[in-house]
Amino acid sequence: MALGLFTACSDDGESGGDANTAEDFDFTCPERTDTDAVKDEAASESTPFVFGTPGEPSSLDPALASDGETFRVTRQVYETLLDTECTDTVPGLAESFDQNDEGTVWTFHLREGVKFHDGTDLDGAAVCANFDRWANFKGGFQSENFTYYYSAVFGGFAENDAEMGMESESIYQGCEADGLDATITISKYSSSFPHAFTLNSFAIMSPTSIDAVADATIEAADSPQPDYAMTPGSLAGTGPFTIESWDHAEQAVTLTRNDDYWGEKAGVKTIIFRTISDETARRQALETGDVQGYDLAAPADVQPLVDAGFQVPTRGVFNLLYLAYAQGNAPLEDHKVREALSYAVDRERIVNSVLPPGATVATQFMPPSLExxxxxxxxxxxxxxxxxxxxxxxxxxxxxxEFCYPTDVSRPYMPSPKDIFDMISSDLEAAGITVTATPITWTEYIPTTRSGECPLYLLGWTGDYADPYNFLGTWFADASTEFGLTADDQAIFDAVAAATSEPDEATRTELWMTANETIMEELPGLPLSSSPPSIAFAANVYPPNASPLTQENFAQVFFTQQ
Structure with a gap:
């Protein structure tokens, strides 16, 4: 078959919440209205575009990451076989692909003339080298703290490491190269494909890079990132930028334009992603001109920024915030207790008081724009x-x-963690529950919550691609410590597996409905909201298209004549 488009940008969903239901919000991607902007060539060549981010990357190797701040940087440098526009799957390094009727054999036809930053040619053998590298990760590389996306999509590795908790059989069967073609074979149909080929964790790197880091090791699940992943220069991609430096002290990553890029050249010569964790400080940096853009503008700041002449596009809704119940902690294994906690939380108050206009109360663990x-x-x-x-x-x-919440961070689904925590805590206390607050810095928050150490905690997800598995499968495909799910929750696992393995679209949709119903009956957590995060820019910036997946392409940025 030829390359298809897979879209979830619809506005026909419904929500069970009374406050800002899905019918009140347009889920389509915002259209550009400034296409007649005139580029300021001198400024775009000589002036760095500085963008304020809520957090710092965790790695320069996207295969070893699962966080948006890493992908914000690596997406500009390393490219994938397929790409996204809005939530559509579109050509990337592959101009087209073919698949067999069973959805188990995928042949990608690569673009001609693409070179990696180190001068190596892109071909099918380079693609296979990457997929084989991931499949053969060993030791700590198999920990979900590092290769979460690989195990989530492919199930396991060529040789699973039991100490890393890997037991599932990998569905990856191999990759064969033939010139500019690469054929990837999996053992069974999964609704994650072809969308999963857009994930930046599966970005294609030069075989020379792969050879250069082949001896790197990760000893344990709690090990730090390997040295090569924290230092620019080890890895070569094909993207419109290269990584020039990462100043860890200043928390700034500098990118330089790749003038040999195969596609349209980036609009500015230099981009600096500077971490400014406090949302007020990010806004002030824009107002003073220290940055020319920043992410996650506070809802209360949006209109004042617009009134002051700044650009504040709003992304479409494609995320979910939830309150997790880690059932490994007594007494959360009791369904009545989980029900009580759920009835105690006034989600409409959170949506109306803390979240931006267009936010909606969530009734299940995925946004209503998905089948x-x-x-x-x-x-x-x-x-x-x-x-x-x-x-x-x-x-x-x-x-x-005990109730955990993250500090020193804002997320697209959670613009003000402390305010949301305070509102939920007051609701729980009004129901007679004593809450012990546990604030945790963001760098420690994900490992802590994944380990099941926090009985209650706030977290969320911004979708990577338009399939329900990217939400439900992320949490509920198998036993996990973060929700405390065990073999006793097999009904949830079976419901998710039945849906993602069903090739027929109409039947699959019904099965996803059943999976959502099963999950909310078992109640591993309380879905809170879905909301549209905002991104802000100076008046003299031509901004990137706002992505509901928070996957902005910063090569689109340039300075404009005023």
Missing amino acids: GWSEDVVEYGYDAEKAKELLAEAGQEDLSI
Whole structure:
């Protein structure tokens, strides 16, 4: 078959919440209105474009990352077989692809004349070298703290390391090269494909790079990133920029334009991604001209920035914020306790008080713009008295619980973690629950919550591609410590597996509905909201297209004549 387009930019979903339902928000991607902007050639060549980010990258090797701040940088440098526009899957390094009827054999036809930054030619053998590298990761490389996306998509590795908790059989069967063609074979159909080929964790690097880092090791799940992944120069991609430097002290990554890029050249010569964790400080840096753009403008800042002449495009909604119940912590294994916590939380108040206009109360673990969103899930509307009754039935009238939240960070789905934490805590306390607050810095937050150490915690997800598996499969494909799911939750695992392995689209949609209903019956956590994050730019900047996946292409940026 020829390359297809897979879209989820629709506005026909519904939400069970009364505050800002899905019908009130347009899920389509915003259209550009400034296409007649005139480029300031001198400024674009001589002036660095400085962009304020909420956090620092975790790695320069996207295969070893699962965080948006890493991908914001690496997406400009390393490219994938397929790409995204809005939430559509479009050509990337591959101009087209073919697949067999079973969806298990994928042949990618690569662009001619593409070179890696080190001068090596892109061909099928280079693609296969990358996929074989990931499949043969060993030791700590197999930890989900490093290669989360590989195990989530392909299930396991060529030789699983039991100490890393890897038990699932890999569906990756191999890759064969023939000139500019690369054929990837998997053992069974998965609805993740072809969308998963857009993931930046699967970006294609020069075989020379792969050879240069072949001796790198990661000993344990809690090891630091290998040295090569923290120092520019080891890895070569094909993208419109190269990484010039990473000043760890200043928390700034500098990119330089790749003038030999195969596609349209980047609009500015230099980009600096500078970490400014405080959202007020990011806004002030834009106002003073220290940065020319920043991410995650606070909802209260959007209109004042617009009134002051700044550009503040809003992304489409493609994320989810949730309150997790780690059932490895007593008494959260009791369904009545999880129900009580859910009824105790006033989600409409969070949406109306903290989140930007267009935010919607979530009723399940994916946004309503995706196929398989169900109108028939069990809902847990705010009812403090019912929460107290359920706690009494569970013998937990005096429940005390630890509640974790992240500090020094804003996320697209969670613009103000402390404010959201405070609102939920007050709701729980109103239901008679004693809350112990545990603030954790962002760098430690993901490993801590994944390990199941936090009974209650806030987290979320911005979708990578338009398939329900990217949401539901992320959390509920198998047993996990972060939600405390075990073999007792097999009904959830079976529901997700049935949906993602079903080739027929109509049947698959019904199965995803069933999966959503099953998950909300079991209640591993409480979906809170989906919301449209904003991104801000100076008046003299031609900004990138705002992506609902937060996957902006900064090669589109240039300075304009005023």
